[in-house]
Amino acid sequence: MNMRKKILFSAGALAVALAPAVGFALPEAAGAEVSPTAVCGSAPEHGVVRGETSNTEFIYDDADYLEAKQEARLTNIAKAVWQTSGHRIIYISTTDPAMEDDPEAWLDDYAKAHNISLDSVILVAGGVNYTTTDGQTSDAISDADWKQLLKKSKTAADTHTKRADSFFMTFADYLNKHPVERAGSPAAASQPAKPTPPPEEPETPAASNEPADSADLTQTELGDIIKFPDEGQVPYVGGQPDVKSAAPFIRDHSGVFSKSKIAGWEKQMTALADKYGIAPYIVTVDDFSDQTPQQWGANYYNANQLGLGEKDANGVIMVINPTSRDLWFMGHGDGEKAFTVYGIEKLYYHVKQPLGDDKWDDGLEVYLAQVADYLEQWKAGTPYSESHPLPHPMTLESTAAGAAGAAALGGGAGTLVMRRIRKKHDTAQLQAGATYYVVPGSDQITGSNDVFVNEYTTQVLRPKSSSSDSGYSGGSFSSGGTSFSSGGGKF
CATH class of the missing domain: 3.10.310.50 (Diaminopimelate Epimerase; Chain A, domain 1)
Structure with a gap:
C-alpha cells in the first residue's frame, strides 16, 4: 500500500x-x-x-x-x-x-x-x-x-x-x-528487459574482497556545476557508507582529461578507497562563483557528501580551475591526518609542474602516484609531516646538478693543492717598489700612471623564491561545522 x-x-x-x-x-x-x-x-x-x-x-x-x-x-x-x-x-x-x-x-x-x-x-x-x-x-x-x-x-x-x-x-x-x-x-x-536467472546459477558470490570495477559504480548525473548556494557555507552532514556510493571519484566538469583514460583512473582510485578507507577525488570547474578556492572546495565536499563513512567522510579532494589557474587540495576526516598541511604543500608543488604546462593527464597521474604513497605512509603510522619529511626523489635534473656540483667541488680542491705546491717551490719574490731597480744618482721617476689591463666580474646566483612568496597558502580550514587540512595556489 x-x-x-x-x-x-x-x-x-x-x-x-x-x-x-x-x-x-x-x-x-x-x-x-x-x-x-x-x-x-x-x-x-x-x-x-x-x-x-x-x-x-x-x-x-x-x-x-x-x-x-x-x-x-x-x-x-x-x-x-x-x-x-x-x-x-x-x-x-x-x-x-x-x-x-x-x-x-x-x-x-x-x-x-x-x-x-x-x-x-x-x-x-x-x-x-x-x-x-x-x-x-x-x-x-x-x-x-x-x-x-x-x-x-x-x-x-x-x-x-x-x-x-x-x-x-x-x-x-x-x-x-x-x-x-x-x-x-x-x-x-531505458532498461532492457532482464530474464530471471535460474535459481541454481552460482556465478555471483555473496561477498568479495575485490574492489568494485569502475564500470559497476553508480555514475552520478553531475548536471550543473553549482550544486550549492552561491554564498555562505554548506553545512556538513557526513559522507557515504561504502566505496560504490562514494563514486565517481573523477568529476571532470571542465572536460580537460582524456575521456578514454577516465575509466582506468577511476578503477585505480576505487582500489585506493577500498584499501585505505579514504576516498580520493579530483574535481575540475571553470567558475568558483566569487568564492575562494578553499571555500568552494569545502562547499562542494559537504554538499555532495563526499568521503567514506557516514559520520567521518574520510577523503581528500584536488580542485583544479583551468580558467583561473587555481589548484587546491583538502583533506577531511582520516584524510586530514594522511594529508597534513605539510604534506599538502609538497603535493601542490609536485602536481602544479605538469599542470603549469597544461598537461592535464600528467597532472592527474602524478596526483594518483603521490596519493598512493601518502596513504601507504599514513597506514604505516608515519604520515608525511615536519617530523617525517617527504624524501627528495632522484630525477635526471637532480642527478646532473649533483654531478656538476661534485665536479666543481673537486676542481676547486685541486686548484688549492696546486697553488700550495707552487708557492712552496717558487722562492723568487717581487720587490715592493721600482726604486729598488734604480741605480743611485741615475734618472729619477718624477711621475706615474696606473693602467688597468684586466677586469674581473663575479656572478652570484639569486636564491630561488621560497614557498612564502610563491603564491602558495595553506593551513587548517573550517567550514560548515567541520575542518579540513587545506592548501594550494596558482599553477
Missing part, C-alpha cells in the same frame, strides 16, 4: 524568508504541527493525478522566490533525477493564505489543477512550509531515511532560495540511488 509521508512547519505568517534557522522541522515547543513519518492511511481522495503523467514541469514558482538562473538549474537537476530514477522532485511556492489552513487539501487541489503527479517528493514554500511524498516515491524512502533526509534538507536553509537548493540536493542524491522502474517512466524505458 502506498503511504503518504508529510511534514509541516510554521515560521510565522509570510515572514519565513527573513527568519533565521528555519528548515523542514520545527520543535513542538514552537507550536508546529510535525508529522515526520506520519502515516495518514491510504492516498487521500481528492481526485489528484497519480502515477504517470505527460506533465514535465517540476518548478511552480508562483511566489517568485527563485531567480531565473536558479530555477533553470533546479529544473535540470529534477529532469536528471526523473531520467535516472523515475522519481519526481517538485517545488511549489505560493502566497495563498489558504495553504496555511490546510496544506494537504490545498496541495491536492493545486496538483489537480496543474496536472501534477503526487507520486513525487514535493516542497511547498510559503507562509508555512510543507514537505510530502506519496505513492511509489514514498515507498522508496524508509521512515528512518525520511527523518534523516528532512534533517539534511534543513541545514542552513534560512531563506526560500537556500531551502530550495538544500531540498533538491538532498533528495536528488537519495532518489538516484533508489530508482523505481514503473511502467512508462524514462528509467524503465
Whole structure:
C-alpha cells in the first residue's frame, strides 16, 4: 500500500524568508504541527493525478522566490533525477493564505489543477512550509531515511532560495540511488528487459574482497556545476557508507582529461578507497562563483557528501580551475591526518609542474602516484609531516646538478693543492717598489700612471623564491561545522 509521508512547519505568517534557522522541522515547543513519518492511511481522495503523467514541469514558482538562473538549474537537476530514477522532485511556492489552513487539501487541489503527479517528493514554500511524498516515491524512502533526509534538507536553509537548493540536493542524491522502474517512466524505458536467472546459477558470490570495477559504480548525473548556494557555507552532514556510493571519484566538469583514460583512473582510485578507507577525488570547474578556492572546495565536499563513512567522510579532494589557474587540495576526516598541511604543500608543488604546462593527464597521474604513497605512509603510522619529511626523489635534473656540483667541488680542491705546491717551490719574490731597480744618482721617476689591463666580474646566483612568496597558502580550514587540512595556489 502506498503511504503518504508529510511534514509541516510554521515560521510565522509570510515572514519565513527573513527568519533565521528555519528548515523542514520545527520543535513542538514552537507550536508546529510535525508529522515526520506520519502515516495518514491510504492516498487521500481528492481526485489528484497519480502515477504517470505527460506533465514535465517540476518548478511552480508562483511566489517568485527563485531567480531565473536558479530555477533553470533546479529544473535540470529534477529532469536528471526523473531520467535516472523515475522519481519526481517538485517545488511549489505560493502566497495563498489558504495553504496555511490546510496544506494537504490545498496541495491536492493545486496538483489537480496543474496536472501534477503526487507520486513525487514535493516542497511547498510559503507562509508555512510543507514537505510530502506519496505513492511509489514514498515507498522508496524508509521512515528512518525520511527523518534523516528532512534533517539534511534543513541545514542552513534560512531563506526560500537556500531551502530550495538544500531540498533538491538532498533528495536528488537519495532518489538516484533508489530508482523505481514503473511502467512508462524514462528509467524503465531505458532498461532492457532482464530474464530471471535460474535459481541454481552460482556465478555471483555473496561477498568479495575485490574492489568494485569502475564500470559497476553508480555514475552520478553531475548536471550543473553549482550544486550549492552561491554564498555562505554548506553545512556538513557526513559522507557515504561504502566505496560504490562514494563514486565517481573523477568529476571532470571542465572536460580537460582524456575521456578514454577516465575509466582506468577511476578503477585505480576505487582500489585506493577500498584499501585505505579514504576516498580520493579530483574535481575540475571553470567558475568558483566569487568564492575562494578553499571555500568552494569545502562547499562542494559537504554538499555532495563526499568521503567514506557516514559520520567521518574520510577523503581528500584536488580542485583544479583551468580558467583561473587555481589548484587546491583538502583533506577531511582520516584524510586530514594522511594529508597534513605539510604534506599538502609538497603535493601542490609536485602536481602544479605538469599542470603549469597544461598537461592535464600528467597532472592527474602524478596526483594518483603521490596519493598512493601518502596513504601507504599514513597506514604505516608515519604520515608525511615536519617530523617525517617527504624524501627528495632522484630525477635526471637532480642527478646532473649533483654531478656538476661534485665536479666543481673537486676542481676547486685541486686548484688549492696546486697553488700550495707552487708557492712552496717558487722562492723568487717581487720587490715592493721600482726604486729598488734604480741605480743611485741615475734618472729619477718624477711621475706615474696606473693602467688597468684586466677586469674581473663575479656572478652570484639569486636564491630561488621560497614557498612564502610563491603564491602558495595553506593551513587548517573550517567550514560548515567541520575542518579540513587545506592548501594550494596558482599553477
